[in-house]
Amino acid sequence: MTQGNSKLKRQRGAIDTLPSGAMRVRVHAGIDPLTGKRHDLVEVIPPGPTAARDAEKARTRLLSQVDEKRNPRTKATMNQLFDRWLEVLDVDVQTRRGYVIKLDKHVRPVLGKLPVAKVDTELLESFYAMLRKCRDRCGGQRFVQHRTAAVHECDGRCGPHKCRGLADSTVRQIHWILSGALARGVKWNWLAINPADAADKPPLPHPDPHPPTAAEAARLVNEAWKDPDWGTFVWCAMNLGARRAELCALRWDDFDLDNSVVVLRRSLFVDDDGELKEKDTKTHQQRRIVLDSETVAVLEEHHGRCVERAQALDYELPANAFVFSTGPVGDVPLVPDTATQRFGRMASRLSISSVLHSLRHYSATELVTAGVDIRTVAGRLGHGGGGATTLRVYAAWRSEADQRAAATLAARMPPRPRPAGQ
Incomplete structure (x- = not known):
């Protein structure tokens, strides 16, 4: 009997009978990497005639997980994983804000x-x-959806909740956030495998850019030019194809108008405190863009206006003043969100369905349509990957380009056979 008891004590794992008759299986799984405390795998078997046999099977299964390192290594919650992951995550401020x-x-x-x-999984x-069914996760419940959580008088913006799912692109972003956090958890031995690796995520959305037509672009420029400063901004947005944050970050010493070039090296962002700050470009690379003679003339005229405004206040315009500024001496940059909102209002007045970012689509599409090679277009827009992103996302199909392609192919086709007698 003593010998039998010693064999039981040498067994790994413990099976205890609870007052309810259920059996609790406990297997030691190491030290919790987060708390430094003992970490056990625990499973409770309901009472019944097969409880003892089922408990032994559970013990064997849990031991197998530990031996094969397939067991969870911690009792930490997902919130704890997210907090720790964000502490070590090395991304720029805007990306982090989006994740948070x-x-x-x-x-x-x-x-x-x-x-x-x-x-x-x-x-x-x-x-x-x-999330794809309802972004508010209503679960089919009916309730009044208020326009704000603060105390307010309800108006037409408050009403019965209507389900609106998140876009597939947003769900994909959430998937990659989860995948990144869980992958770091695997690296830290918090869990054995990353369940996001096997999870199905929404497919990549089919790119469908809608740049303004040439006629719409002309109307937008003419409307913008009622304010020459704003007209210069819209003109440069169309011509340079730069991102709005890059345009707002431009300083006069980024330009060499004598040699008709500009170097895009910075962009603006709003930090966690709501302050407007500068950082490098989205791709962390500077890019040099050649300017046409008309754009050089537009910028020279704009520079003259900036100099005159500064001199009217007995100031000299600094060489590093912002090109698009809300201050008289170029010390305060145009806020990217402000530019977006102003362009949206202007397009709405003209009954044109367009946003500021569409001018970037316009620039890429017109260059591709004109026959400029993809690598050059990608270089102007600041895309990597040999232009794959440019072609997939920004180069909207144009009928005139397709007509030229058809004519080119037709000219190289061999003569078609003619029926006998013709």
């Missing part, structure tokens, strides 16, 4: 309190399906 917003708004309310070990796919 999506986590706080969509992910933490649903998954945040769950143990990391409970998050599997099935749960992630169910979560994505829920």
Whole structure:
């Protein structure tokens, strides 16, 4: 009997009978890397005639997970994983802000309190399906959706909730945020495998850019030129194809108008405190863009206006003054959101369906249509990958380009056979 008891003590794992008759299986799985405390795998078997046999099977299964290193390594929650991941994440401020917003708004309310070990592929796919169905995760419940959580008088913007799912592109971004956090958890031994690796995510959206037509572009420029400063901004947005944050960050010493070139080296962003700051470009690369003679003339006229405004206040315009500025001496840059809103109002007045970013589409599309090679277009827009992004996203199909392609192909075709007698 003593010998039999010693064999049981040498067994790994413990099986205890609870007062309810259920059996609790406990297997040591190492030290929790987050808390430094003992980490056990625990499973409770309901009472019944087969409870003892089922408990032994569970013990064997849990031991196998530990031996094969497939077991969860911590009792940490997803919120704890997100917090730790964000501490070590090396991305720029804007990207981090985007991650935090999506986590706080969509992910933490649903998954945040769950143990990391409970998050599997099935749960992630169910979560994505829920977001695609309703971004407010209503679960089919009816309620009044108010325009703000603050105390207010309801108006036409408050009313019965209507389900609106997140766009596939947003759900994909959430998937990659989760995948990145869980991958770091695997690296830290918080969990054995990354469940996001096997989860199905929405497909890449089909790019469908809508740049303004040549006629619409002309109307936009003419309308903008009622204010020459604003007209210069819209002209440069069309001609340079630069991002709005890059345009707003331009300084006069970025230009060499004598040699008709500009170097895009910075962009603007709003930090966590709401302050407008400068950083490098989205691709972290400077790019040199050649200017045509008309654009040089537009910029020279704009520079003259800036100099006159500064001199009227007995100031000399600094060489590094912002090109597009709300201050008389070029010390305050145009805010990117302000430019976007002003362009939207202008397009709306003209009954043109367009946004400021569409001018970037316009620039790329017109260059491709004119026969400029993709690498050159990609270089002007600041794209990598040999121009793949430029061709896939920004180069909208143009009928005149397709007509030229058809004519070129027809000219190289061999003569078609003629029926006998013709």
